Amino acid sequence: MPAKLTGAPVLIDKVREFGVPGTYDPETEECEPGTDPGFGGKHISADVEGLTIHYGRNLLLASSQGDNTFAAYDLPGEYRTSFQIRYGDDLVQESDGAAVAGTALGHRYPHGMLAVQDGDNTGEPRDSTNFKFVRWEDVAQAIR
Numbered sequence: 833m834p835a836k837l838t839g840a841p842v843l844i845d846k847v848r849e850f851g852v853p854g855t856y857d858p859e860t861e862e863c864e865p866g867t868d869p870g871f872g873g874k875h876i877s878a879d880v881e882g883l884t885i886h887y888g889r890n891l892l893l894a895s896s897q898g899d900n901t902f903a904a905y906d907l908p909g910e911y912r913t914s915f916q917i918r919y920g921d922d923l924v925q926e927s928d929g930a931a932v933a934g935t936a937l938g939h940r941y942p943h944g945m946l947a948v949q950d951g952d953n954t955g956e957p958r959d960s961t962n963f964k965f966v967r968w969e970d971v972a973q974a975i976r
Contacts, residue, residue: 844892844909846873847880875903875911882930882948886968889934891975893946895927902930902948904975915974917948917966924964926951934968944968 851871854863877898884893885907892905896914900923904912917924929949936942946966953960 842909844905845875845894845903845911846871847876847878847896847898848872848874849878849898875914876901881928884930884932884946886932886934886944889972893930893932893971895930895948897926897928897951900925900927902927912975915971917964919964922950922954924948924950925954932968932971941965941967943972946971 849865849868849872852868853866855866856862857864876894876896879897880894881897882893882895882902885891886893890907891912892907892909894903894905896903899914901914901916903914906912927948928951930946932944932946933941934944937945945968948964948966949961950964951961953962
């Protein structure tokens with residue numbers, strides 16, 4: 833028998849674009865946003881597809897594809913800050929996924945790591961995606 837969840841879901845944040853009507857542009861195959869009615873949030877931009885929880889720190893990290901940042905929230909949901917991940921000239925962009933490990937993972941990641949998908953791998957001779965591994969100490973410094 834599956835476990836039953838108790839308690840009501842809690843809305844932590846909304847994307848800035850929430851409630852903004854869009855019009856499909858067949859030339860770009862994108863939706864062009866209309867007038868913002870003011871229903872959206874302040875910290876994340878659509879799409880938000882990478883969510884991960886650092887249970888030891890009680891933090892939720894969310895990828896904010898629209899502005900290529902990651903937002904950090906204290907649980908149960910207070911916004912802390914946003915940060916970007918950059919390796920040289922390669923900014924992590926359009927991240928579809930994230931996972932945090934809060935335990936030691938050898939000498940390179942003694943306090944854990946954040947793994948993120950990079951949707952646009954700058955510097956590659958072809959279009960590609962890849963993953964970036966970030967030491968937890970660097971993430972923690974960005975969140976402070």
